[in-house]
Amino acid sequence: MAGADTKRLIVVVGPTAVGKTAMAITLAKHFKTEIISADSRQFYKEMSIGTAKPDAEELREVKHHFIDSHSIEEEYSAGDFERDALSLLETLFEKHDEVVMVGGSGLFVRAVCEGLDNLPKAPAAVRERLNDIFERKGLEPLQQKLKEVDPDYYRHADIHNPQRVIRALEVYEATGQPFSSYRVRETVERPFGIVTIGLNMERQKLYDRINLRVDKMIEKGLVNEVRSLLSYRNMPALLTVGYAEIFDFIDGKITLEEAISRIKQNSRRYAKRQITWFKKYGDTVWFDPDDWEGILSFLR
16 A cells, blocks of 8 residues: 555544544544444444434535445454455545544454454354344353353453354354454554544443433334344344344333333443453543544644
């Protein structure tokens, strides 16, 4: 890449509802550049309300990539994203010195910045069987199984995320090797500079923002969006906060009030895990979302 040392990927990370989209747009406008979304659920055009995608106005302000780029019928892994985002960056860096990447999906951010381990794909039958156990018996038996076959990954993984637990068990069942044994690759050097900005705020303020966002999702029609996705409910993207709880409501397992309360609680837990992940990750430098001057002087 010509003049690669002058090219820079500005990565904006942080917990859900902290204001990453607004910051990414402000940065992209300042640097007259474009945005890559590294949110593992915003790729899917059928999932909009529960993923808090940028709205039409925000999408008009700055060109975004990887929003509504795929159908929920397609599987789109972090490895696929790594390949496609790097290819896109090569094109974008021909026109821009800076590109902004934004998202709260740690694995997808890491895929682009550091490269991913070469994980094997499991047969569909294995995934279907594990999903069936999850549907009938919940997450606990799968967590127990993971603890037995791969204690190392169990200790470090987000074991409350069904998608992560099922993925690790898939790899084990398909290969006989623990998932953790595939996660040893060295960081790959990228042909551009990377600077990572973390956004965070006082915890109660963040939790208030999360609760408000969930209420707005319900107002906008989250229940109907989830109903429209019933036939895809076993797809990994739908085994996540905001969708799993509404499926339980539709199944008659819990009331709508309980579902809303659980989405708020699980979103707050997810935010805590995101903060923990990004605090351990790379050289993230943290700012309050309102500290535009601080962020700008840091980037200079």
